[in-house]
Amino acid sequence: DQDLTEYRKSLAIRVSGFDVPRPVKTFEDCGFSAELMKAIAKQAYEKPTPIQCQSLPIVLSGRDIIGIAKTGSGKTASFVLPMIVHIMDQPELEKEEGPIGVICAPTRELAHQIYLEAKKFAKANGIRVSAVYGGMSKLDQFKELKAGCEIVVATPGRLIDMIKMKAVTMLRATYLVLDEADRMFDLGFEPQIRSIVGQIRPERQTLLFSATMPRKVEKLAREILSDPVRVTVGEVG
């Protein structure tokens, strides 16, 4: 009985905000393109996870979001799938102006995992994904960014280095994801995050995910998100 109670608590979802789109039950409900549906089918994702059911329609509607959920709940696809849709909606430019989607993650392992997940859905749509993080050759990463990409996944410090080296600009970025924000703060990346955010136009769509919401993260969220919807899965937050 205790176990069942705990289990139910772990699945509880709270959503707050105004005019929040209804959750979806299936990926078909999301209105994804045939290419994207094919890529999802290839992953054998039968249906969206609870946080995906809530957050996909919110993010697809263009709203900013704060997603509070523990590891393993499927947060990555909840920001990567709408990112693909967002990018496909942008006009193609003759001249490269840098990535449209920017994802910041605390560690190279996490950045690499997100990179792999993003590639699964990006490739079929002709979207290029680059990953830059510490511990890798700056020259190689410089060259990769120079070759062009629509999505960059990065640890904050290395992204700043790449911007300083003029490997990449934030001129065209309109979709920003801060993943595992609490861990990025724990690792001391707050100044780097603020610097990156400061270089991205304010009329962007911003998504912040975190397992916990300490006061400092809450403060950042208030400053950089506009009228966000808050989705909390389980007891966290």
Ligand code: ADP
């Ligand atoms: P989180 O970021 O919340 O820790 P992830 O996005 O890394 O979670 O997802 C955890 C695992 O679940 C990954 O292996 C991912 O491929 C898988 N996954 C994500 N969405 C679905 C889904 N709708 N159906 C089945 N598996 C999924």
Ligand code: MG
């Ligand atoms: Mg994650």
